[in-house]
């Protein structure tokens with residue numbers, strides 16, 4: 001497999017990008033089941049990219065239902081070491097306007113129904129370092145491309161990941177604001193955690209569509225407006241993918257690439273051999 005494949009996880013529309021040469025569609029199977037959909041392999045500026053729509057083509061999988069273990073494992077099995085994920089988010093801060101872009105640096109986990117949020121368990125214990133949940137190297141690499149498009153960009157914001165599928169209550173939205181969080185979605189977890197466990201560099205490009213529900217003086221929000229914001233954000237995301245993919249450098253020396261080297265706690269003789277065999281499919285160097 002090509003070692004330089006870049007992984008793109010995004011919304012349903014992101015795999016159809018004008019001017020991008022599609023090489024093949026791959027149906028993957030993993031020890032953790034099937035990913036959200038087939039994976040589109042494309043060539044962008046001579047670099048292979050693997051596109052995976054998080055909610056399936058046509059958007060039929062709830063955030064709660066996404067098999068993130070299979071998604072991350074499938075990309076790793078295709079030789080992906082760097083993932084740029086895209087997500088629509090709600091803004092929790094006045095200064096983060098709809099249509100602004102955000103590269104968050106932190107996460108607050110408010111999910112509560114996400115089985116399969118670790119590759120470990122079942123007789124093999126490991127604890128990944130997750131103090132900085134995103135790859136700092138990848139975040140810095142992506143930043144200038146967003147700035148160069150004249151988009152308003154916010155770095156170093158905290159992303160709240162809620163369970164959904166209903167949006168927050170106003171009291172919850174105000175609570176998250178009081179915590180200093182900047183944006184909210186339903187998609188970054190367990191995806192980011194599993195990427196770290198799989199030793200993949202992972203960063204998320206977030207695109208604000210609305211002011212969540214805390215902003216009560218923002219009464220003129222319409223479905224048209226939100227859809228308009230989504231479409232504008234998606235057009236920018238597609239252009240960004242074409243620019244970012246050829247610029248990624250593989251990150252061979254990045255911390256993420258050896259994140260699990262000393263993380264397994266279970267003595268070799270005590271490891272469940274079946275679980276260990278599954279883990280070795282994505283972490284052969286452990």
Ligand SMILES: [Zn+2]
Nearest residue numbers: 135201254256
């Ligand atoms: Zn990294």
